Amino acid sequence: xxxxxxxxxxxxxxxxxxxxxxxxxxxxxxxxxxxxxxxxxxxxxxxxxxxxxxxxxxxxxxxxxxxxxxxxxxxxxxxxxxxxxxxxxxxxxxxxxxxxxxxxxxxxxxxxxx
Numbered sequence: 001x002x003x004x005x006x007x008x009x010x011x012x013x014x015x016x017x018x019x020x021x022x023x024x025x026x027x028x029x030x031x032x033x034x035x036x037x038x039x040x041x042x043x044x045x046x047x048x049x050x051x052x053x054x055x056x057x058x059x060x061x062x063x064x065x066x067x068x069x070x071x072x073x074x075x076x077x078x079x080x081x082x083x084x085x086x087x088x089x090x091x092x093x094x095x096x097x098x099x100x101x102x103x104x105x106x107x108x109x110x111x112x113x114x
Contacts, residue, residue: 077102
């Protein structure tokens, strides 16, 4: 951290700078976007009937759509993950409370906080 002739003040200043850098890095990493799979695992699973014939966005694997869970209900994001699986998650970020966007690219498959 210092050469052999550094003062106590220099040592403490450099140690504080390194600690602050580590703390900021941890905060930034904590703001990463969770994947849809992780959000589904943490939430409670429920059954929802979907009229897929009326939702062209969900006809193909990888498609996504925004819908309401029930008339007057909250919005949900629907993602077609396979021929037999569609997941539904809330678009509200659990730690910032903002509405997040789903990136539908097959290699990303995640929600991104603005």
